[in-house]
Amino acid sequence: xxxxxxxxxxxxxxxxxxxxxxLVGAIVYFSxxxxxxxxxxxxxxxxxxxxFTGIGLLSLGVAVLIATPIVRVAIxxxxxxxxxxxxxxxxSAFVLGVLLLSxxx
Amino acid sequence: xxxxxxxxxxxxxxxxLTGLGGGVxxxxxxxxxxxxxLRYAVGASLISVIATSSGAASSYVKDGFANMRIGILxxxxxxxxxxxxxxxxxxxSTGTIAIVFGVVLLYATVQSARPEPRVAPSTTPDPxxxxxxxxxVEPTPQGPVPYLAHHVPAGLSIxxxxxxxxxxxxIGSGALKVLAMDRVMRLPFKVSTTTSNFMIxxxxxxxxxxxxxxxxxxxxxxxxxxxxVLLGALVGARVLVSARVKVLRIVxxxxxxxxxxxxxxxxxxxxx
Numbered sequence: 001x002x003x004x005x006x007x008x009x010x011x012x013x014x015x016x017x018x019x020x021x022x023l024v025g026a027i028v029y030f031s032x033x034x035x036x037x038x039x040x041x042x043x044x045x046x047x048x049x050x051x052f053t054g055i056g057l058l059s060l061g062v063a064v065l066i067a068t069p070i071v072r073v074a075i076x077x078x079x080x081x082x083x084x085x086x087x088x089x090x091x092s093a094f095v096l097g098v099l100l101l102s103x104x105x
Numbered sequence: 106x107x108x109x110x111x112x113x114x115x116x117x118x119x120x121x122l123t124g125l126g127g128g129v130x131x132x133x134x135x136x137x138x139x140x141x142x143l144r145y146a147v148g149a150s151l152i153s154v155i156a157t158s159s160g161a162a163s164s165y166v167k168d169g170f171a172n173m174r175i176g177i178l179x180x181x182x183x184x185x186x187x188x189x190x191x192x193x194x195x196x197x198s199t200g201t202i203a204i205v206f207g208v209v210l211l212y213a214t215v216q217s218a219r220p221e222p223r224v225a226p227s228t229t230p231d232p233x234x235x236x237x238x239x240x241x242v243e244p245t246p247q248g249p250v251p252y253l254a255h256h257v258p259a260g261l262s263i264x265x266x267x268x269x270x271x272x273x274x275x276i277g278s279g280a281l282k283v284l285a286m287d288r289v290m291r292l293p294f295k296v297s298t299t300t301s302n303f304m305i306x307x308x309x310x311x312x313x314x315x316x317x318x319x320x321x322x323x324x325x326x327x328x329x330x331x332x333x334v335l336l337g338a339l340v341g342a343r344v345l346v347s348a349r350v351k352v353l354r355i356v357x358x359x360x361x362x363x364x365x366x367x368x369x370x371x372x373x374x375x376x377x
Contacts, residue, residue, distance in 0.1 A: 004169065011306075018156065019238030019335060022328035029325060030106060041187040057325035062152055063329065066313045068159050069306040076177055087237070092177045095307070098184045102191075 003079050007072060014068030024059035029054025070099045107140055110131035110329040117157065119357055125213055126305075127334040128154045128276035132206060133364045136377055141326065143377045145197040147275030151313050153334035154277045158305035160335060161342070170299040172241045175254055180304055182261040183282070184311040186268025190201035194273045205371030206274050214279055214358050228231070230305020231255040234290075243293045252293050260290040272312035277305040320377035 032054060073096045080089040110132050113127075128150040135146035194202060208287070212242035231253060239254035254260070263285035271278040279301050286297035314321050371377045 007173075015156055015160045019332060022332055025324070026329055026332070051230060055324060059327045060318075061328050061331070062322060062324045065152060065155050065159075066310050066317070069310040073177070073180075073307060074160075074172060088177065091181060094182055095177060095180045097189065097339075098181075099307070099311055099314065100182070102188050102311045103299055103310070103317070104314075 018065035025057030112331025117334035121341025182264035183268035187272035188266035190269035190272025207369035
């Protein structure tokens, strides 16, 4: 039961943190770009790095959010490992590997 | 941008009320109403799917319904499928994606408006399910009821498709995941829905990794959308208890059906 609470808390904190970053980021960003008319009609690849600016905080929000389920799977690996459940340690480690690989690909 | 955020609140609200999820509504709203490029819309939708799924799953896990073993085993199939779908999304035209989206939306709408009769959870033994220890105990008002997963390979296959659809269209494809667990693997409905919700975030994270790499996720669009959908989903979950959902469902089903047709038409014209 303690494991369930840990997993639950991880998800909650992750989403809350991401929402907070996004909210602050949005306020900072749009107070500076309030009059800009955003155009997403044409596609161009977006690449941004987190920094303490409006857009940096927004990117951080996205990064924290994507990291949340990944951390959850990592916790699952530890839980199964502690239970000496080798089959599901392998399964969850595999999923973690796939997730980490997708971030690099 | 305030308008986009407000529309996202509505998308999250409708998604929670219809049980379809935010993404299915969000992508058409962003593309058809706001003229957002389909690739950005799908990217923003994926981000909001992670938020709503993780937010909702956190309460389900504590209730003891979600089965972590079943979830993680199925995630092997959904994450691999998601990577396939997300990679495919970067290779095909937005018109093709719009057409597939329209077809999936049409199907989901029909399904949600006309729920099929439930299949009773099976109690016959299943050697593979037992070997993989895919069993659990469902807490019910009548006391704990044990259950066991059946037809694991078939369930995994549908999960791979669900992952691919999620990666291609930026939706949670929760309905397909529930179908795999509820109908095929014969798990109790509540276990299926909560475990599915648990898996959606992990599946979407796999796709989001690929989308980030291709630059399809614009934080300036994705964050207000995510905040909006999250707020809408939270309110929706509260309203759901009191609202006359049946009438709402029929109304939304009509609107979504028309939206689906519009997506297909725009996709064929190559306008998206």
